[in-house]
Amino acid sequence: MHMLRRIIFANVRYHKRKNVLTGFAMILTTMLLFLVPSVGYDLIEGQKAAVNMVYPKWFGMFYDVTEETAAKIEAHHMTEKCGLVADVGGFKTEDGSCSFIYTDRNGFDLYNMKVVSGKFPEAENEIMVAEDMLKAMGSTAGPGDSIEFCEQAAAENIPTRFTVSGIYAPAAEGAGKADACLVSKAFLEKVKGDAAYNLLFRLNMDPGNGEDNTDRIKQNIKLLADTFGIKEKDILINESYIWANYEDPTIKMTIIVIMTVIVLIGAVTLYGIYYISVGERIREIGKLKAVGATTGQLKKMLLGEGMLTAALAIPLGLVIGTLFVRVILELIMKVGLKDGVLDNAIRAAFSAGEVTMYRPLLYIITVVASLITVLLSLLRPMKTLAGISETEAMRYSESTAKKAYKKGFKSLSVFKLTLVHLVENKRKNLITIISMGLTALLFMVAATVFSSSDPVEAANEGFMGEYEVKAVIAHNDESRPEREWRLVQRNDPLNEELKRELMNISGIQRVEEVHGQFAKCERFDGDMLGISGVSEEYADVLIKGIREGHVTYEELKSGDKVIAEKNMLVWYPGLKLGDVLDVEIDNGDEIISKKIEIAAIGDYSLGFAHNKYLFMAEEAVDRLSNYSTVTDLNVYADEKYDPETESAIKALCKEEAGLRAYAWQDEYEQWKYGISVVRAGSYAFLAVLGAICIMNIINTMVSSVNSRRKEFGILRAVGMSEGQLFRMMFAESLFYTVGIVLIAVGLGSFVGYLAFLWARDAGVFNLRKFIFPGNEMILMIAVLIALQFVITLVLNRSLGKESVIDRVRFNN
């Protein structure tokens, strides 16, 4: 065998303890490097698979398209598949509504449906019925059977009796219910004449040309619309499906940032171990140099030792990571997901094996990242090693004090002996403290965000009362024309009658109106944004929320000035204080143009803002409509939550009536659940990072004890008791705790506060109030002290197995 390789193998065996510790650190680093992207991508893929099951597969829909235009669009090179859909009409049933829809086969496929039995309708009186609908009707009709709908419910021009041509259902199990009747083209033509269609389409993607990302797809949909003169109001983008199927660059970036943190912490830990190792081995290195080893060979030796350990540790880390991916995902399936349609679809996707749980590319990336970690950690020790001269190294004694004279103490004690040792080894100790301190800092940052995140506060942030009733409002959504804002203003379901009925529900104290309008502006990228009309009662809250600029409530009554919510400036970066916006507002009869000035920037809770970005006085908003401007009702109740009150409100406020009711309790449960899942995941991640750093502490302490075995023997010989020795070792280890806590609490509190500010501004967990993570800090300190105590105890016991004289005789 080549001599260098022989030395490397021999050294790996000889320096077993150090290599076991570096091995453990590498295993944990590799495991984390593999777990983070694997679990991340698995969950995203699971969610995407679920979205593919539940959501239709089209990218976009153009409303009001003639057959001729549809044929041209289908022939266009940008489209991959097009389908036609037309709404024929419908009727109300006891449980909801049933619509008659025409769709061609492509449209049917793009809606993610499958034929269960029979065939597509062809004759005028043929319909294809949804399986779920038949079940709901209690009908056993099959293909060829006739079916009759409730006569009085049917629309005037739709017959009540049909022949079932076939039965259809959603293509994927776990998807939502289908409840439309599909009619033939002949029927459509008879009822609607020359009907206008809605055109569903998918685009041809060119991944090599960077066209497979969400932003590019949206751009291309708009480009296609422009080509065929389709107006912006006639475009509907299937956002959920596009998100689910095409790459979102922010996800990749988040995973890269987390992996970089792991690599850095892993590298600092390993560096700490190698740094101490080189210090311990200077004499050995000197001997090798003296017998002819070149600097290059010595560097290769150290690199070889690291790589040999990595060659054993990285595969082990990958194996453990591979096993844990399944365990973590099963845990998430079991406790992390609830019972919603999408959650069930995610479970179904995993159990059907539709998610690629293990990706070869991630294995490769993990191995490369782990090797980079090892390499980074070895760079500096290799440089140090190259700088050692033969004579220096041969004479070197690890315990040699660097100074010739020292003032020292007049008298000694165990504590003073501890101080002497710590000062002598300050660099070694500093590396250990920094390595562990970084993780402790991350812990404090996470703990700050989590301790400030209170599900009660988060829910309060989103609610003004205990319940909220909203009018369902649509803007240019032809699938729900009755919910257009103009019609809602004219016939507002949030009327006096509803308020009276709400007040009649037992436990309701007060119902408060929230007024609002909607404005369209080019500066909002064409989006329709809500203007909240704040009542006199909340004028104080409105003015106190101002962060920039100045405006009075009186001035806001003019209707020419608004306060903009600070997040609006994030979503629409071109906007700034003082800008005058040209907006278009539908007053219920016509579109009016108006100029409004952003007079101030404010910061308001979600409950106060009611999803609106602009704020005026209530009377100003009222003047912007010829009808009602009530968009929401805040409902205040005696108790925070009462199931009877909730069900009474929800029974009163049904979707069909154009209303949606929300309960504070639902919001609270959602936050409680979400925060606890994220908290558990983050702490688990930090616990593994902490375990990596613990290897460094163990190494520092073990090597410190090993290099001082003789010294401990001498101290015992001249009268240090076992108890004093333990106290000295424990005091030394407590020094690490103090250093780590100083970094974590000092720097960690500061960075944690910055993280809190960022999270609050970004709307993470609806944070409002900063709460210092005192309990978490005490827990962290307790864990560190307990850990140091156990390590010291184990080391002390191992020392105790040797007699004093053996220790005195010990030669480094």
Place this chain on the structure above:
Amino acid sequence: MSTIVEVKDLVKYYGKGENIVKAVDHTSLKVERGTFTAVVGRSGSGKSTLLQLMGGLDRPDSGEVIIDGTSIYTLNSNDLTVFRRRKIGFIFQDYNLIPSLNVWENVVLPLGLDGRKTDEKEIEKILDEIGLSDKKHAMPDTLSGGQKQRVAIGRALASYPSVILADEPTGNLDSRTELEVLAVLKRCVADFNSTIVMITHNETIAQMADAVMVIEDGKVVR
């Protein structure tokens, strides 16, 4: 003169069966207070083991060591440590100083471990005696072998022990320094009324002691 150290039928064997090494084999001896006693023996005769057993650094298989009226192996480990730091001083062949402590700190170390206050005048006196008054802030690695051994002597004297056990204290020194260190040891007996038991393989050096004992195959033969 009274007996300060008494060793009774002391036994310490290493290994088993054919490989058994009788390091100390049913040995008894007495050391008188205020004397400088040398124990001479060839390499492997068991003299170092005997000294370690006399100092409570190791435990015998049987027998008894009585120092200043206390049978040291009846004490538990902690009490033995406390007894050792108060009643016994050690001087080792390879000095065994703590490298991170300066001369002064090495000397006052046993006092600090015993929780006693340092009497600075007494320590100055000891440093004068061993000739290192001008080196009290020096670190051990800057000292010569003879100086290091004198620091070790100072450390052994600092707690005014009942007995100082010296294991080949001149083994690492050249002949001139050897005499210098021995002179210091002898002076300490006279000036501090110390009792010193010194192990050596060098019969010439042993002749400088007040009493000489010879050890062969683990037994004191004369």
